[in-house]
Amino acid sequence: MSVQERKQRERAERERLIVATARELAEQQGWDAVTTRRLAERIEYSQPVLYSHFRGKREIIGAVALEGAAEMAAALRAATSAADGPRTRVTALARTYLDFAERNPAVYDAMFQLDGGLAFAHEDTPEPLKDAFAALLECLGEVAGDGVHPGLFTEVFWAAVHGLVTLTRAGRLPPGDTGLRVELLVDRLAKI
Amino acid sequence: MSVQERKQRERAERERLIVATARELAEQQGWDAVTTRRLAERIEYSQPVLYSHFRGKREIIGAVALEGAAEMAAALRAATSAADGPRTRVTALARTYLDFAERNPAVYDAMFQLDGGLAFAHEDTPEPLKDAFAALLECLGEVAGDGVHPGLFTEVFWAAVHGLVTLTRAGRLPPGDTGLRVELLVDRLAKI
DNA sequence: GACGTGACCCTAGCATCGCTAGACAAGCGA
């Protein structure tokens, strides 16, 4: 039994190594540089090993996305619980979200830009993704305003922040005034 | 002289054919299906011909994006000029934007999702892109509210709508309540 | 009207991509 257990442990460890290496490589050189050959070389195994852990490259991206979602949820909760007063909380939430996206661009891409083969907005959505949305909802639900469904409000707020992230990072918006934009967004959207 | 002119005309015509075919193929089967081989086959020329018109695939995507930007600007102006009253105008603007993205997903991707090698938010930004932003600004500037820079307000509003588009199309938001979301967005963001 | 020249286009190929088949070795249980 213990032999099998050791093998399972080693397999799990290698799987973590694959995901971590993919993420590292993506953050360093972009997702285009994350080829199965390069990834295999970095983990010091041959290509087919990757396919014994994941169905394909998509699934590796998906694994990075899930890891990122868990981290983001934790970061958002940490930020909101450290702030008191709805307004401070919402501002902290938005800033933390943008900050996470800026510091982990490749992970953010894996979550929302690339196809990681993940299901969203269904009952079979992976837990970390639902939890990240829940983290948003916990904070934003209390400032939705009367007669506005908290979920709907959260979706709209999320979309707005997400739009800021993607347009800024793609060079579509000048990067300087992000702070002002967030301020305006919170001011107008949240009913405080 | 007339011979050269004819050749130039034919070249320009073929360039239009390339862009139109790329767009058509992308709308039919997605950008992944737009390979240089398939594209060459559809226009009934060999691959290298593409490279005598464009530096590479990126530039073809960029050309589709520019075409789309011009169309979008026209659509937005048509919608806003047909509506009277700031509120109706802004709502019409947002709806038209979302409608354009929904009807031309591949073109929208070329504009904002893919790398078309285009410069944004610089002085060397291509004219159609600046003009599309101007079309937004014309309508949104009048509802920015006191003390808020119209450009900044337009950026935020644009980001919000863009976020709705991308998250909805990527399956991150349930597609049913788009109308409600737009309503909420206009209600809260615009100072009417 | 024949000819040299230049523009134009196509065939063929390169390196790289994601992914897989099949051979081979290592380590387990009997």
Place this chain on the structure above:
DNA sequence: TCGCTTGTCTAGCGATGCTAGGGTCACGTC
């Protein structure tokens, strides 16, 4: 010690974006 399962690697497939080189056709000139 032997047979077998499990696991890994080498080699290769089709497809990608892109390019080099040769060949053909039509033009302008004498």
